[in-house]
Amino acid sequence: MTEPKPMETMQHALERLERRGFRDSFRASPEGFVALDSERVLAPEELVVAEIVRFEGESDPEDEAVLFALQSKDESVRGTFVSSFGLGADPIAAELIRRLDDRDAQRRLH
Numbered sequence: 001m002t003e004p005k006p007m008e009t010m011q012h013a014l015e016r017l018e019r020r021g022f023r024d025s026f027r028a029s030p031e032g033f034v035a036l037d038s039e040r041v042l043a044p045e046e047l048v049v050a051e052i053v054r055f056e057g058e059s060d061p062e063d064e065a066v067l068f069a070l071q072s073k074d075e076s077v078r079g080t081f082v083s084s085f086g087l088g089a090d091p092i093a094a095e096l097i098r099r100l101d102d103r104d105a106q107r108r109l110h
Helices: 010-019 091-099
Strands: 024-029 032-035 040-042 047-055 065-072 078-084
Touching: 010 047, 010 065, 010 078, 024 091, 078 091
Parallel strands: 024 078
Antiparallel strands: 024 032, 032 040, 047 065, 065 078
């Protein structure tokens, strides 16, 4: 019998994605996702979701977060976006996330 794989930590996921080229970081704003390094503002429709990783707290539902690996459709910007989900979710981030095209990522959901 094989032992279950340990859950990936947020830090390990960020490091793994950075090695794959997702070096920028995004933050949510009313105008769209702001790429902090390149200082570009991108509408959700301009981004592709490459991967989604969910993290759940062991005992506290407030510890839940989701990590998105995002890239611009022209592939000039690749970065990550972290958001809480559930009751503590930021309404601006929730609206931007809702507008992302994640059809391909859903097949790779972790």
